[in-house]
Amino acid sequence: MRILLTNDDGIHADGLEALERIAAKLSDDIWVVAPEYEQSGASRALTLSEPIRVRQVSERKFSTTGTPTDCVMLGVHELVKGARPDLVLSGVNRGANLAEDVTMSGTVAGAIEGMALGVPAIAMSQQGFYEEGTSFEVAEAFGPGIVRQLMETGWPSDVVINVNFPSGSPDAVTAVEVTRQGFRDVQVRHAEKRTDLRGKDYYWIGFKPLRSSPPEGTDLRALYEGRISVTPLHIDLTHQAAIHDLKGRLGGVPPKV
Numbered sequence: 001m002r003i004l005l006t007n008d009d010g011i012h013a014d015g016l017e018a019l020e021r022i023a024a025k026l027s028d029d030i031w032v033v034a035p036e037y038e039q040s041g042a043s044r045a046l047t048l049s050e051p052i053r054v055r056q057v058s059e060r061k062f063s064t065t066g067t068p069t070d071c072v073m074l075g076v077h078e079l080v081k082g083a084r085p086d087l088v089l090s091g092v093n094r095g096a097n098l099a100e101d102v103t104m105s106g107t108v109a110g111a112i113e114g115m116a117l118g119v120p121a122i123a124m125s126q127q128g129f130y131e132e133g134t135s136f137e138v139a140e141a142f143g144p145g146i147v148r149q150l151m152e153t154g155w156p157s158d159v160v161i162n163v164n165f166p167s168g169s170p171d172a173v174t175a176v177e178v179t180r181q182g183f184r185d186v187q188v189r190h191a192e193k194r195t196d197l198r199g200k201d202y203y204w205i206g207f208k209p210l211r212s213s214p215p216e217g218t219d220l221r222a223l224y225e226g227r228i229s230v231t232p233l234h235i236d237l238t239h240q241a242a243i244h245d246l247k248g249r250l251g252g253v254p255p256k257v
Helices: 014-024 068-079 099-103 106-116 137-153 219-224 240-250
Strands: 002-006 029-035 054-058 061-064 087-094 121-126 160-165 176-178 189-195 201-207 228-233
Touching: 002 014, 002 068, 014 029, 014 087, 014 121, 014 137, 029 068, 061 068, 068 087, 068 106, 087 106, 087 137, 106 121, 106 160, 121 137, 137 160, 137 228, 160 219, 219 228
Parallel strands: 002 029, 002 087, 029 061, 087 121, 121 160, 176 228
Antiparallel strands: 054 061, 160 228, 189 201
């Protein structure tokens, strides 16, 4: 099995090293194309207004000045020589990618680009890093087995799999749960106003480590309770119920003011 690895934390990230170790338990045909610099929050950004530079790190490992989406596109079309990849693995992200975060995540976007190019893709993220001593130990312990089982089971070609590992030790993990995407009932994103040495104001955007109260069956609830969350995602954002309601009002001849 030929595996293409990417991430949004950059070519030097500890999580990418963890992902390489995970992939090594599944195959010896591993390729890496990752951003030269951190691209967290890049979502599905595509670099169109400037050239993308590629640096070859080793025989099958490359970094680019582009986004995770750029990396997967270049990997599949240009940098992986010979046969196309059989699988794209994106991660292991430093911090969970859950609920509404998935629409901003560069990690999830890397997997989505794989799917869009016809390659099965899995995004992997490790909860924690607000907590002292958090590592990628849980992801490394359970990642290979989950990926192997997913590949044996299969999933629809227009779906990506989003896997989130809880913090703590592998012994504390209670189960794997197939979940749906949740939505937080608290606002965790915030902008902190600061002043530079020239007296000019600027803002630093970050996240507050606040927990919401998610219902059963969601990705958030699974991680809060120490379970590995496996969520099938797709990029069709259409709200079917709203289509029905709006057709009753807006269908037919367009209204004039």
